[in-house]
Amino acid sequence: MENKPDIIATIEHEGFTVKRKGHALWLSCPFHEDKTPSLKINPDKQTFYCFSCNSGGDSITFIQKLHGLSFKDALQYLNIEGNHPVKINPKERTKRDLLKAFRLWEKEYLRQLTDYYREIHDTLRQYSTMEAIELFAIDLHRLPVVEHRLEILFNGTDEEKYELYQGVNVNGKI
Numbered sequence: 001m002e003n004k005p006d007i008i009a010t011i012e013h014e015g016f017t018v019k020r021k022g023h024a025l026w027l028s029c030p031f032h033e034d035k036t037p038s039l040k041i042n043p044d045k046q047t048f049y050c051f052s053c054n055s056g057g058d059s060i061t062f063i064q065k066l067h068g069l070s071f072k073d074a075l076q077y078l079n080i081e082g083n084h085p086v087k088i089n090p091k092e093r094t095k096r097d098l099l100k101a102f103r104l105w106e107k108e109y110l111r112q113l114t115d116y117y118r119e120i121h122d123t124l125r126q127y128s129t130m131e132a133i134e135l136f137a138i139d140l141h142r143l144p145v146v147e148h149r150l151e152i153l154f155n156g157t158d159e160e161k162y163e164l165y166q167g168v169n170v171n172g173k174i
C-alpha cells in the first residue's frame, strides 16, 4: 500500500518511546509483558517484530493489534482511505463537502440565472405591445432581483454568495 504511515511515527504517535541501539530500533512490546525491549523495528522495511511473542507486521497491523481494530477500522483510525491518505479530520471533511456543494451550487445557479435573464430579454425583444409584456409581468418584476443576484455571483464576496445560497431554493427555482 502506498502512503502507509511511517512505522516509527505511528508508534511514537501512540505514546511509545523507541529506543535506538546502534542501527537497530527497539521498543518494549505492548503486546506482551515486556521487561526488556524485545520488539524490533525495521524502518527500511517499515515492519516490526517481537522476538518474545512473535507479534509482527506493519504500521497498520500495529494499530490493529494495539486498539483491537479491523483492518478497515485501522485505516480509518490512521486516516487512510484505500491508497489515498485523507489527512483531514471528520469535521474538516464535512466543511470541505459543504464548500464543494456551495461551489457546485454557485456554478449551477449562475447558469440558471443567466439563462433566465437572457430569456426575459429575449421575450422583451419579441413582444412589441405593452399588453404582451404584461403577460409575463411576473417575470419582468423579478428582473431587478435576478440582476441583483447575478451581481452578487459575479462580483460579490463569498459571504454574500453564501448568504444567497442559504436564502435561495436550490431546486430549480429562481
Ligand SMILES: [Zn+2]
Pocket (backbone or CB within 6 Å): 029, 030, 031, 032, 034, 038, 039, 050, 051, 052, 053, 054, 055
Ligand atoms: Zn511481544
